[in-house]
Amino acid sequence: MKYLKYLITAILFVGFALTSCEDYLDVSDELAEERSLEKIFSNPQDVRKWHRNIYKGIPNTMNFYWISVVWDIGMGNPWPNLADELIPSFEENYPYTRALSPADRPLFYGRWHLYQLIRQANVFLENAKEIPKTGDADYIGLPEVEELKAQARFLRAYYHYLLFELYGPVPIMEKSANPADPDLDFARNSVDEVVDFIYTELTDILEDLKGPNYYDPNYLAVPTKGTALAVRARLMVYAASPLFNGGYTEALQLTNKDGKRLFPDKDDTKWQKALNACQAFIDYANAGHYELHKEYTNGVYDPYKSVYEVHMKFNKEIILARSDDQGVINAGGPVGNIDFYTIPRGARGGGSSTGGGGVLQELVDDYFMCDGLAIEESPLYTETGFSTAGEDLTGRTEIGTHRMYINREPRFYQNIFYNGRKWHIGGEQIWYNKGGNSDNSGFAPRSGASLYKRLSQRVYHLSPHPLTEYRPIMIFRLPEFYLLYAEALNEVSPGDPRILEYVDKVRERAGIPLLAAIKPQIKGNQEAQRKAIRAEMRIELATEGQRYFDVKRWMIAENKPGEGGLGGDFTGMDMEAKTLTGFYKRIVIQKRVFERKEYLAPLPQEEIQKSRLLVQNPGYTPTVE
Incomplete structure (x- = not known):
């Protein structure tokens, strides 16, 4: 057309x-x-x-x-x-x-x-x-x-x-x-x-919308039948969640000036409606319309490459995206550009006002270990000292890396840039500690760790590397809807085996052990499965714009930091410490109010x-x- x-x-x-x-x-x-x-x-x-x-x-x-x-x-x-x-x-x-x-x-x-x-x-x-x-x-x-x-x-x-x-x-x-x-x-x-x-609007137009076009950037933002099914699924999960389903007591008293109530009482049947909407999307996706993006190296599945390239390429995981983000490696890039936001000041291509986007320690801590367990559950995790040869089972870190960063899952290494890590091109180590090349004497992440997710690892300021790279701006990706499907199933029928099956599809792509293998005891336990689903959403969808709304619809935003809370004492590394060892001590870097x-x-x-x-x-x- x-x-x-x-x-x-x-x-x-x-x-x-x-x-x-x-x-x-x-x-x-x-x-x-x-x-x-x-x-x-x-x-x-x-x-x-x-x-x-x-x-x-x-x-x-x-x-x-x-x-x-x-x-x-x-x-x-x-x-x-x-x-x-x-x-x-x-x-x-x-x-x-x-x-x-x-x-x-x-x-x-x-x-x-x-x-x-x-x-x-x-x-x-x-x-x-x-x-x-x-x-x-x-x-x-x-x-x-x-x-x-x-x-x-x-x-x-x-x-x-x-x-x-x-x-x-x-x-x-x-x-x-x-x-x-x-x-x-x-x-x-x-x-x-x-x-x-x-819901009615989206249902009425389903047959008038075309199927997905995965590889032409001109079509990424064009709504398709799958897009409408996806919005419908997310909408119904929201409608069934506590915030909009009788859990927000203050809102139950809210009326228009004519006395009309705006918020409904709790209705548990809304979870079945949410499941029906999610099922419709899953059936459509499984009919060959969408699939998780996977990359291979020499014929062998490569989870590190997969969780990176999914954000760099037009692929069959995309349900809705924009196509207008251009990675610019120097400080002259657009102010809202993710590369501008994340490139450390000390990296070649960085500048005096780049790299200010810090990652809170609460998010750093929630990434899994390479054994698929949370840091508080895994015997591989310690925060004492620095690594020695052969200690990092993943082979992703340098000798002498602080031990809190070794033996982590692939998404951690593709999403978080931590102190002492080497830049992907040029090989310079980036130091956020006092006296380092990206310390807080200039523009720097206030937490001592910066965002690495969705930053292009190909653009660079020297030939033969490209200076720019367009990439899809994800709005809806397939993993979110696998996890929403699991959430709705768990609220309706906690014993359904598809709950762990669909969570494990996301974990398998991420290169970590499946819950069915390492935590079979949680099967059928609604609260344990709910916790697992939310933990997977937390990591897979990190910084993509949904976490803020998820913790509110679940009504856990009043929890303490680290448990979904939006208020309280949030932490990072001590960027004022005079020693490298002192840098790795957690300190409160911001008090937030919710x-x-x-x-x-x-x-x-x-x-x-x-x-x-x-x-x-x-x-x-x-x-x-």
């Missing part, structure tokens, strides 16, 4: 400076130019341009920078910095060291602007039509119109899901509204209404103030700016 050549430009970063209801309901620059809808939707190029603009809300999970929530319609990925995963070098705008407020505009207001794109989708659905072929002029046939409309309906449903994920129940917008209407105002729909709307009201984000304060119908989430009181 001709419109596909435009899609790659449709998912670039965009910024909105929106301050009013009229602003967030504006539909496009074309209307500002006083062009009529009739004229716009009679021109094939304008129709496709309008359509591709709807894609602008697709998240960029590789942009961790806080300012991205302003530039990117709130669709960057600041969430790992709020979860027990990352700690940035700059925290001036990060509100996790105090209780959240409705005035925390940059963080929580950006996603509200998705309503602008929802309106653009509605206008498109109401006006797009066949433009018959006349001579050699461009045209839009009926099949293309139907396909474009199905994609617009998917995006409208997906954007409602993203709003629901952050704010809870929100107003459903399934028709365009007139921004000039003086009575323009909307009340919130209930949790069940929002879920039913999204209050129960923060299970849901506050609705934008100015929207509450100017609306007669919108009600704020529980616990948030208006503030004067």
Whole structure:
């Protein structure tokens, strides 16, 4: 289709400076130019341009920078910095060291602007039509119109899901509204209404969406049948989880101004509905549409290469992704670029303002050992001293590496860059300890370890290495849905053998022993299996943007750090220590605050103030700016 050549430009970063209801309901620059809808939707190029603009809300999970929530319609990925995963070098705008407020505009207001794109989708659905072929002029046939409309309906449903994920129940917008209407105002729909709307929309378009195209980057962000099934599965798991299913007691009292309740009482049958939705996706995936990406070296399965290349290549594990991330090895790269965020200052190609993305020790500790066990369970783990020859069974570390980093699983070595490790090209050792080439006398990870996941190990600032590398920005990957499937099965039927089977599919690809082999005693134990599923999600999906929402939907965000908590004392290495040995002592590097009201984000304060119908989430009181 001709419109596909435009899609790659449709998912670039965009910024909105929106301050009013009229602003967030504006539909496009074309209307500002006083062009009529009739004229716009009679021109094939304008129709496709309008359509591709709807894609602008697709998240960029590789942009961790806080300012991205302003530039990117709130669709960057600041969430790992709020979860027990990352700690940035700059925290001036990060509100996790105090209780959240409705005035925390940059963080929580950006996603509200998705309503602008929802309106653009509605206008498109109401006006797009066949433009018959006349001579050699461009045209839009009926099949293309139907396909474009199905994609617009998917995006409208997906954007409602993203709003629901952050704010809870929100107003459903399934028709365009007139921004000039003086009575323009909307009340919130209930949790069940929002879920039913999204589910029905996704179900209705399943047969109108095509199958996946794995290898053409122009198609990565184009919704497919598998994408719709995946969103539907995740939605229903959310709806069954405690946060949205009777577990958030404060929200059970939340009503609209007419007395309508917004949150439902607990309903255990929702887990069966979640399982049904997950099963539908799994059946589709297993019919040859998706598979875990695996790499081989000399004919032998290579887990290290597999867990790295899955993020570097277009592959059959991708369910939905963006294709516009360009790895730039020097400090001149875009501010939100993951390479810019993670390259240590002391690496050739690093710069004075690169490499500030730190990994919290709580995440470092949660990676498994090479025997598949947690560090507190494995006899291989110790934090005393430095390794000697032959001590690291994986062969992945240098002699003299601190023992907390040896004998770890493949995902650890592809995701975490620790003190004293050699850079992948050039071979220089990176030292975060005092006096080292990447210490805290300049830009450095505040935790003493930096993020390595999704950083290209091929780009470099010297020939013959490439200076840039495009890679897919994962939004949905197959392992997440294996684990969601296991979660739903465990809540419905803990004795089902498929629970460990699907968790072990993820572990097998990661190159660690299967739970069925090393922990057969947990089979059928709902709580033990729940813990195992969550531990696997924690590592496999680390920093991809879901952890922050998972611990909230499970309602464990009030736990202490290391147990899913978002508040408390978070730790890292002692970067002020005067000796190398002293560096490896855990210290508190940040005290974070999490209050129960923060299970849901506050609705934008100015929207509450100017609306007669919108009600704020529980616990948030208006503030004067």
